[in-house]
Amino acid sequence: MVEELLGEKVFASVEALFVTHGKEPKEVFTVEIDKKEARTKFHKTMRKVFNNKLETTMTDDARIRISWNQGKNNRRLQKSLSWAELGGVYCQFSLYKENRDTMEVISNFSKAIGTHTRNFGYAGTKDRRAVTVQRVSAHKIRAERIEPLTKNLRGVKVGNFSYSNNGLQLGDLSGNEFTIVLRHSSYLPLV
Known part of the structure; x- marks a missing residue:
């Protein structure tokens, strides 16, 4: 034509x-x-x-x-790309957060998008009083809908988007890595 x-x-x-x-x-x-x-x-x-x-x-x-x-x-x-062309029905991304609970952030995301929190998956919850990064999956929610959500959330960033046929769920975590920083410590080493 x-x-x-x-x-x-x-x-x-x-x-x-x-x-x-x-x-x-x-x-x-x-x-x-x-x-x-x-x-x-x-x-x-x-x-x-x-x-x-x-x-x-x-x-x-x-x-x-x-x-x-x-x-x-x-x-x-x-x-215009189908889920298969993107790589799968789950959009996986890294979630960086400071002093926020995982469920609090997911709840904010789901309200902003107009979907249920069960459409998001993660391998484990992270400490509220910490700076953490974790992988999150979103079922049939595209990256361009997730990316702008952090504009109004202080201490939250998303990135490293990819698509997969598998979502994350509690128990998928294979391990944790911690860096512990002590501030204002009054501990004196023994000499």
């Missing part, structure tokens, strides 16, 4: 744009496409055929400008 709409010469330019990642040519314009249904179908087909690597936008004269997608629509790309 794309080649039929564009014609052989313009289609060759679009292929060159795709192969060179938008370096040569920087953009390609279609002929005028009058019908809205045809334009909509064209946009969808371009996204599918070129895996969202090319961006299509309307011009004032009913043509479509085709250019390399420089990350402006990465959210659309992420949302």
